[in-house]
Amino acid sequence: MIKGISAYKSLLVFAAILTLLIVVPMPCYVLHILTLICIFASLVTCWSLPARADVISLGHASFFGIGAYIPTLLFLNFRMTPLLGMWVGAVVAVVLALLVGYPCFRFGVKGIYFAIATLVMAEGVKLVCVTLRNITGGMNGLSVTYMGNAPLYLQFTNPKLYYVLAFVLLLLTLYVKHRIDNGRIGFFLSAIAENEVAAASLGVEVLNVKLQTLAISAALCALTGTVYAQFAGYISPPSVLSLDVSIKIILFAIVGGIYSFWGPMFGAFLMVPISEALRLALGVYAGDMAWVLYGCLIVIVIIMRPQGILARRKF
């Protein structure tokens, strides 16, 4: 891609802006929202990696949830630091992605059918988590034991450091996306999206490429999940494993523009503050009104700019 270098530059500029935000003093609440935005932006960017090859997943909540649950469980039961636990979570997420992805891609489960297969996977993971009450706490969820300022356990008294954590993760995700988009895999993915049979006939290993991308996406999602668990301090099936999370990810991506580099992230930057503002204005219980606004927004976007606000031509 010709624009490769400029994209790299804008990535650096973006990093600089977010770094500047660390220095600027701001209220805790704004910081909280910024952290949340970074977490969601990273999630949505992960999701958009395989979406480039029209591998639409409705089950990214399960990777996110696994990344949140496994390190937390390891921490609570064995006092293992999430710094190590996050990699265990990522490995488990990758294994799950391969378990579902391999048969699906091997037997040609595509498009809406793949979406449903992943949806079922996510709901299955959620139900298993709800069922194994004595391990995972079921619907009650888990609280991360507060240890004060313990950087080795990814716990900080200064909320700014959570922001730094989420922001570093977002940069990592964006960097991976940049490398994939402008590397060989990116071209393979575009070719697969255009015509799978033609791509295969020209020597693209469709199965491998799809699986690799899905695995990378799952691993990054799991890492995001760990950061979320540490940041929120409490996880439960509805907050990290439910279909709501998967749907939110897709909504953000579609509004921002699935096929563009900045689109998915932009979606998160636009939509997360909306939901937070609504929650402020209407209270916790009416906070779900955000979904109504999301619905209206997505209809408007689909009518006015079907490829998303920051759309780039699908090539």
Add this chain to the structure above:
Amino acid sequence: MLPVKLPAISVGGMTFGSSYILVFVASLIVFLLLTLFLTRTTMGCRLRAVAEDLIGAQVVGINYKRVYLYAMLLGYLLGGISAFLLSFIFPITPSIALDFITIAIVVVVTGGEGSFRGTAVASLILGCAHCLLGFYATTEWGTIAAFFILLLVLLLRPQGLFGVKA
């Protein structure tokens, strides 16, 4: 709840409450009416024609946008009816919809998209699996089993049990 008291029925040692029987009969009637609508009325035939071949349907002069509208309306109508029926046997909460929608999607895909018979058979199979496992293990395992069946069907017969291969 009902103005008329209906007796409970016992079959083979199992007792079915009157609301269950009512729901069962009502859903059978709805199912029959839907079959009649799809096979005996003009709009039903148009609907099936559009489902089978969009371009062919347009060639013979079917206004597919209108048909889409009717299909959506019919879907909403049936959704409302089934929600009403479900409210007899399940506790209702504002957030219950998503669970049922997931199950509905699973049933439709297992049965085969566009196949009416398939949907009926799939709902029977999945319902039985769900209830039996729910009885011998826990309800969650029942739902997990239903999901597992769907995954198997997707892998072995991507078009669904009764679907026509695209």
